[in-house]
Amino acid sequence: MTDSLVNTAFDAKTGVATLTFNRPEALNAVNVPMAEAFLAAVRELKTHSGLRCVVLTGAGRAFMAGGDLSSMAGTPEQAGNAISAILDAVNPAILQLRGMDAPVIAAVKGVAAGAGLSLALMADLVVAREDAKFLVAYNGIGAVPDCGGSWFLAHKIGAGRAAELMLLGRTLSAAEAKAWGMITEFAPEKEYDNLLAGVIEKVANGPTRAFGAFRQLTDRANGDQLAAHLEAERAAFLEMTRTEDFAEGVSAFIAKRRPQFRGY
Numbered sequence: 001m002t003d004s005l006v007n008t009a010f011d012a013k014t015g016v017a018t019l020t021f022n023r024p025e026a027l028n029a030v031n032v033p034m035a036e037a038f039l040a041a042v043r044e045l046k047t048h049s050g051l052r053c054v055v056l057t058g059a060g061r062a063f064m065a066g067g068d069l070s071s072m073a074g075t076p077e078q079a080g081n082a083i084s085a086i087l088d089a090v091n092p093a094i095l096q097l098r099g100m101d102a103p104v105i106a107a108v109k110g111v112a113a114g115a116g117l118s119l120a121l122m123a124d125l126v127v128a129r130e131d132a133k134f135l136v137a138y139n140g141i142g143a144v145p146d147c148g149g150s151w152f153l154a155h156k157i158g159a160g161r162a163a164e165l166m167l168l169g170r171t172l173s174a175a176e177a178k179a180w181g182m183i184t185e186f187a188p189e190k191e192y193d194n195l196l197a198g199v200i201e202k203v204a205n206g207p208t209r210a211f212g213a214f215r216q217l218t219d220r221a222n223g224d225q226l227a228a229h230l231e232a233e234r235a236a237f238l239e240m241t242r243t244e245d246f247a248e249g250v251s252a253f254i255a256k257r258r259p260q261f262r263g264y
Helices: 032-047 076-099 115-122 149-157 159-168 174-179 189-204 208-221 226-240 244-255
Strands: 006-011 016-021 053-058 104-108 111-113 125-129 133-135 171-173 185-187
Touching: 006 032, 016 032, 032 076, 053 115, 053 189, 076 115, 076 208, 076 226, 076 244, 104 115, 104 189, 111 115, 115 133, 115 149, 125 174, 125 189, 133 174, 149 159, 149 226, 171 174, 174 185, 185 189
Parallel strands: 016 053, 053 104, 104 125, 111 133, 125 185
Antiparallel strands: 006 016, 133 171
């Protein structure tokens, strides 16, 4: 399917499905329509016989610059409704991707921030272009990670480094993200397509069912509580939408100024 907020392509010969976030004018920031398109695209994966690998990527200059904050401006109720509508679609998509056999690869160029970072880390492997940037971003709006961000950060890089990203607002280069164990590989722009193609080919030609079973075992080793954690994130985010700091953070972001947080 093309010309959608999430474009999909399936190569029956290789078994590779590619899902492309497609709001390049907004750096693929996720809003409710895109979230719903993402869920529809993920559900469509069940119809593909011989699925061996899923690739998540973004159109244009970025993987995903987080949530579309323009939809979260206004009253706490308006913000809460917007974020719940997004998570009503994204959370089930995450659970389906984590529950299938086919490995998921995030192909990241440009920025992966906020929900974009969460969705990149949700993948089994992350292959990045050298100019990619990784940041939590939620600290800038007085909120907490959603879309599984706090789950995958803690399990992939540890609570200490996750706290460093959140509390200090650090932005990691691809090289730093690789050193932290956040991503799998990275390469300069001229070598990136070949690197990505090689990783996809190797994974797609592997023992798909064994890969799926391995993911289930590792998720179980991490407590097997992802579904409950996604709802805990939702509750925490909704609580933050009722704070003055959240209102200030969103207002400052839209006005392109530095937020002045007061701690409540």
